[in-house]
Amino acid sequence: MTEKSAAPDGPEGRLRRFATIWSRAVFPATATSLSRAELEQQLVPLARRLRDALAARALDAAEGQAVGAALVGTHCTDPEALSRTLDVVDAYLVLYCAQEDDRRSKDELRSRCSRLQHAVAAGFAQALKERTLAEQEAISRAALDARHAVAEALHASEARFRAVFEGAAIGIGIADLDGTVLQVNDTLTRMFGGGFGQQIRGRNISEWTHPDDAPQVWRLYEELVRGEREEYRVEKPYYRHDGTVLWTNLTVSLLRDAEGRPQYQLALMEDTTERRLLNLRLRYEATHDALTGLPNRTLFFERLEKALAAGDGRRFGLCYLDLDGFKAINDSLGHAAGDRLLVEVADRLQSCATAPGEMVARLGGDEFVALTTGTDTEREVDELAGRILSMLAIPIRIEGREITVRGSIGIVEGPAGERSPAEVLRSADITMYRAKSAGGNRFELADPEVDARTITRHGLTTALPAALARGEFFIEYQPLVHLADGSVSGAEALVRWTHPQHGVLGPDRFIPLAEHTGLIVPLGRWVLEEAVRQARDWQQRHADAGPLRINVNLSPVQLHHPHLVADTVEILERVGLEPGALCLEVTESALIGADDDLLKPLRRLADMGVDIALDDFGTGYSNLANLRRLPVSVLKLDRSFTQGMQRYPVDPVDLKIVEGVVSLAHSLDLSVTVEGVETGAQAEQLRELGCDTAQGWYYARPGPPDRLHTLALVDATG
């Protein structure tokens, strides 16, 4: 292309102008997403073809047709686009695109131009027709394909449903609303015992009644087929083809049609036969005693619970039996014989309780219970207990020996609805022990007061550990006084318990319990540490009041504890109190018959300088000769001696005894302390008898530590 031709008025420039006019005319009639400028770019080559066709020696109609087809190709598919194209060609093609050197006449050019327009129109129409047909065919095919895809998906979906139906592990059946079975899966057929000639299909659901059907099953069924219920679930038994029982978890759902009208019923059945049998067996095993076959604790509690829940005037009676001396029989004859004995006892008990409402159970070991829920339990339970005792009285023959077992029975009888099973059983247990401690071979009736006492005791025992952890204990101090000058020599530490419900409890209420459970060891250690700390406190704050000694009680259990010496030394060292300021009080009874092993720790403490006092002296029938052997330095006379002196006139024998004991003690280098001094006369008399120190209400009751050093101060200054 020469520069000249590209110039605005050159041939190329004029061609461009033609394309611009053309694109402006056509653009509004197109649906192309191209911009007009882009469309114009596409029209330029078409304009060039038209120009060349106009200039060609012989007019080629194919060129015009190609341009028309190309228009369709640029998505100018609207007939209006053709119309506008033809207008533009008609008006401007010759004007802008005729070559300057074309020697043909204007008329000839115009005639060529209109023939070109015919060709363009024909080409456009042909292309549009082909395109339309192609697109119509494409969209029809797409619709067909889409339908085919839907059909395939539906087919796949149906195949999947069929696989679910056939492969399900549960039995599935569909029946019409008359109950005729329409379709069942293999699992369901197998559940019923399978086999040809045993078709389930075609049979009616109503044939499958069973004597063990739950009462509501057929009512639910009727509601469902009437459309009043969408679904029900029941446990239902069936007869298999061979007559055996098939247990199922049955779920039946109502299937409705598109308009919501009931149409079919769908049953899902799960075979629970095995599980049910297993459950029954497990249930039996869980509720019966393996040895005797009697109901066990679990079943007994269920029955008792039922009896107690009965309410409206119903009563119950319970015998709680424990064999007397069973352990001895077991130990001497062996466990096998012991077991046989229990089986025999169980059989006899069973024969005692045959009336309706009576049951016997084994709670464990040699403990049995008999329960009666008859009409007159007050009388019945007594008779039952009597029958049991007399049945036991008949000797039992085991391994060629005649054995007579006795039993102790606790009876609880009362109205239903007042107590829980656990409460009833506890009362029976307590009562049984009462019968046992009264000598056995008898029955006792429950007594609410005894129960309450026992329960309180039990409650205190179980509350002890938490009480220590929560700091519910505290210590009171009772002064010890020199009888010679009335000065305070020290104090005895006495532990108290501030119980959240029962208030302040003295040691007699809980120390025996603490000894029984072993809690005495940590409790004793706590008391020792507190008391030692207090003693050191007094010493530091009131050095002028003279050395104060602290007396701490040591229980027999503590005495046996291997860490006694180590714990004591550790506390003394940690707190910083010299051993001589501590006196451990041990009861006389704890040391009766003590061997060297038991005395060794006390001896080691005594060697370190800790005083050991023999508490409650005179109550334990101790071998006086033995006193020499014991590492004690103090005798504490039991209060029974001082009590004797409160009488007036004083029994001279009492005086002689005390005098003798004091003299004996002094000759052994032991000092003597008396307890329970309540009057001045008593104190004077004891001083005269040679006693060294005293404590008692005459001087002070046990109290908080502050009171003590007030006393000591008064004593020191006064």
Added chain:
Amino acid sequence: MDRPAWAPPGIDISKPSVSRMYDFYLGGSHNFEVDREAARKAMEFMPGLPKIMQANRAFMRRAVRFAVESGITQFLDIGSGIPTFGNVHEVVQKANPRAKVVYVDHDPVAVEHSKVVLDGNDGAAALAADLRNPQEILNSPEVKGLLDLEQPVALLLVAILHFVEDTDDPYTAVAELRDALAPGSLLVLTHASYDGVPAREEAAGTVGVYEKTRNPLVMRTRDEIARFFEGYDMVEPGLVQMPHWRPETPPEQEDPFTFSGYAGVGRSA
């Protein structure tokens, strides 16, 4: 009971289809008489409908080119309809032959046709799914096979959201898609609106025509449409009438109807 996921809806070509009506407006013949009848009726109320559709296509073309120039190589076109000229994959793959395009439409006929058009094109695929269930789209083999969601994607929602009613919660669907796409992804969106329509009461008649299709037309205000871009930064010039979005020819030359509705592109942070 709900239709199971594996059972597609039936094909009922006795009802007009939005995508085939669209094709008709654009001068195509991928349509049936029911579609043309419905389209002609809508045009009685709004003769400019073809121009609006054309403007949509032109905007999409500009936006896609913008996305390509921004370095985006993955395109998810939801509501792609019947493929006609100037499809996304043509525009995109001309610039970058390795670019990937996934077309989604809920009209099984449109999808089947798309599959024929795309046959042999490894970089493009079409699937039948519904915008209202984005997870079905995101978890489809087509999306998983072609698109790397760790990389930015241009999400095209061109002329589709005005077919989703508020009860179907289109905002949540759009947000779910946004959350599934990597930061730097683009949202390309157009939406019909009464704003800018030359004769409003006539547009209401158009809405009436669409009520008979599977997808009634839901007009939204500019503010309502802007909410679809929550979580996106608007690309210049923001949410504007179609001819004003990065025009290549002077907007004043455009047909008045093309100023109906809004178009915009957002980039996710």
